[in-house]
Amino acid sequence: MRRLGVLGTMVWDTIHERDPGRDAPIEEWGGIAYALAAFDAVVEGDWELFPILKIGSDMRERADQFLQTLQHVGSVDGVRTVPEPNNRVELYYHEAGRRCERLTGGVPGWSAEELLPLAHACDALYVNFIAGWELDLVAAGILREATPGLVYCDLHSLMLGIGPDGVRVLRPLESWREWLACFDIVQLNEDELLTLAEEWGDPWQLGAEVLGPLTRALLVTRGQEGAVWMATRRFWDDPLASGTGPFANAGDAVLSGRVDGDPGAHDPDPTGCGDVWGITCFASLLSGRSLTASMRRANRVAARNASFRGAGGLATYLRSRSGLLLTEDG
Numbered sequence: 010m011r012r013l014g015v016l017g018t019m020v021w022d023t024i025h026e027r028d029p030g031r032d033a034p035i036e037e038w039g040g041i042a043y044a045l046a047a048f049d050a051v052v053e054g055d056w057e058l059f060p061i062l063k064i065g066s067d068m069r070e071r072a073d074q075f076l077q078t079l080q081h082v083g084s085v086d087g088v089r090t091v092p093e094p095n096n097r098v099e100l101y102y103h104e105a106g107r108r109c110e111r112l113t114g115g116v117p118g119w120s121a122e123e124l125l126p127l128a129h130a131c132d133a134l135y136v137n138f139i140a141g142w143e144l145d146l147v148a149a150g151i152l153r154e155a156t157p158g159l160v161y162c163d164l165h166s167l168m169l170g171i172g173p174d175g176v177r178v179l180r181p182l183e184s185w186r187e188w189l190a191c192f193d194i195v196q197l198n199e200d201e202l203l204t205l206a207e208e209w210g211d212p213w214q215l216g217a218e219v220l221g222p223l224t225r226a227l228l229v230t231r232g233q234e235g236a237v238w239m240a241t242r243r244f245w246d247d248p249l250a251s252g253t254g255p256f257a258n259a260g261d262a263v264l265s266g267r268v269d270g271d272p273g274a275h276d277p278d279p280t281g282c283g284d285v286w287g288i289t290c291f292a293s294l295l296s297g298r299s300l301t302a303s304m305r306r307a308n309r310v311a312a313r314n315a316s317f318r319g320a321g322g323l324a325t326y327l328r329s330r331s332g333l334l335l336t337e338d339g
Contacts (some may be wrong), residue, residue: 013130013295015048015288016061016124017041018116021227021320024100024280037319038075039098040139044280044288044319048135049079051310052328053268053296057083060143061127063116065095079324087127091116095146096140110169110177116140121148125155133158135291136192137284141166148247149191151284159249161291162192163283164277168201179204190223193244196287196292198230213239217263226267228290228304230283233312235270236304239263248294249304268304271312281323286311292311 020040026248032305033228041062048058052264058081064072069090076082124144130135132154136143144152153160169177181204182188197205206212215226216239226248242262243250289310293303311326315325 010055010057010154011132012059012130013048013056013082014059014061014087014134014290015041015045015137016143017044017137018096018117018143019062019064019068020114020139021068021071021095021097022100022297023097023282025102035318038071038321039281039319040283041137042075042095042320043080043284043314043323044135044137045076045079046323047285047310047314047327048288048292049081049324051306052057052081053292056292057081059084059087059127059131060305061087061114061119062089063091063119065093065114065116066090068095075090075321078321080169094116095290112171112177113175115120118142119144121151124148124152128152128155131152131156131158131296133291134160135162135288136160137163137287138165138167141169141171146191149188153191159193159200159291160191161194161196161287163196163287164188164201165197165283168197168204181205181207186219189219192224194226194291195224195227196228196230196283196290198232198283202227202229206241209229213265216265221261221264226300228287230277230286231270232282233270233272235308236269236286237265237267238300238304239298240267241260245300248300249297266301268301268308271309278318280318281320282311282314285314 018039018040022039024035024218045060076085094113095118099111162198168179168182170180172178177201181189185205202212206215209215220239220241225244227235242264245264286307288302290307293306313327
């Protein structure tokens with residue numbers, strides 16, 4: 010079996026005002042749990058999950074119960090218990106599906122020394138910044154060198170600061186060129202792209218400048234409108250091509266395009282959709298699908314997630330005929 014390392018943070022969500030007419034908040038697993046559940050549903054071929062997680066001791070038993078519901082977890086050797094309280098997020102929803110996040114908890118990030126043997130045990134790696142401090146820039150660079158296959162990253166909370174009241178706020182990313190160079194494929198949403206490309210004013214110019222030998226593709230999610238992509242021609246031609254030398258020359262042409270969204274739910278819940286989108290896209294690439302086919306599949310699966318509440322039971326729902334037709338490739 011080939012092993013996909015999934016590095017992120019499991020978060021206990023308390024969700025307010027998501028469902029009209031419901032006064033009491035909802036509590037459920039969130040964070041990287043969405044990606045783990047989605048991979049369990051969409052995986053193809055001989056890939057298995059290798060979660061790389063730190064769990065607060067107060068929630069380890071519940072986390073184990075969740076992981077045991079997944080069919081494709083090959084090992085939990087990368088799951089560590091820490092004495093700090095597990096991360097918790099309060100989500101307050103308002104117009105157009107946007108939300109305010111308030112974070113508490115103290116699960117620490119990973120050092121390069123901790124991650125090195127875990128990266129060596131993986132054939133590919135998916136990194137999702139749920140807390141925002143899962144690893145620092147030094148560890149990210151070492152992780153890239155140690156992982157033999159593609160490294161995918163959802164920047165997400167790496168670009169979020171924390172105010173004095175714990176509310177997450179979008180901010181510019183320091184050393185962003187160095188961060189992008191640590192990953193083959195980078196996922197971000199429209200707001201994050203605009204923040205990243207502030208000095209250009211034109212996000213497409215950013216893509217043309219940063220894509221090349223190290224970062225090979227930028228994937229930009231746009232909610233129900235789908236996603237757009239920028240990629241080197243060599244990545245577009247064959248995403249799984251690899252070797253010991255540079256993947257693409259510095260002057261390799263940069264291509265771009267868009268993939269329309271899936272109609273999805275009538276009353277969509279965006280919680281976890283970006284996480285489901287990213288892991289589905291990456292798993293599809295690893296199974297040999299083209300970039301656009303992988304993104305189209307990711308749009309469809311994320312739309313199905315929008316009609317489901319929470320990560321518990323999500324894998325079963327997505328595997329069901331009403332939730333996801335895995336045989337569809339279009």
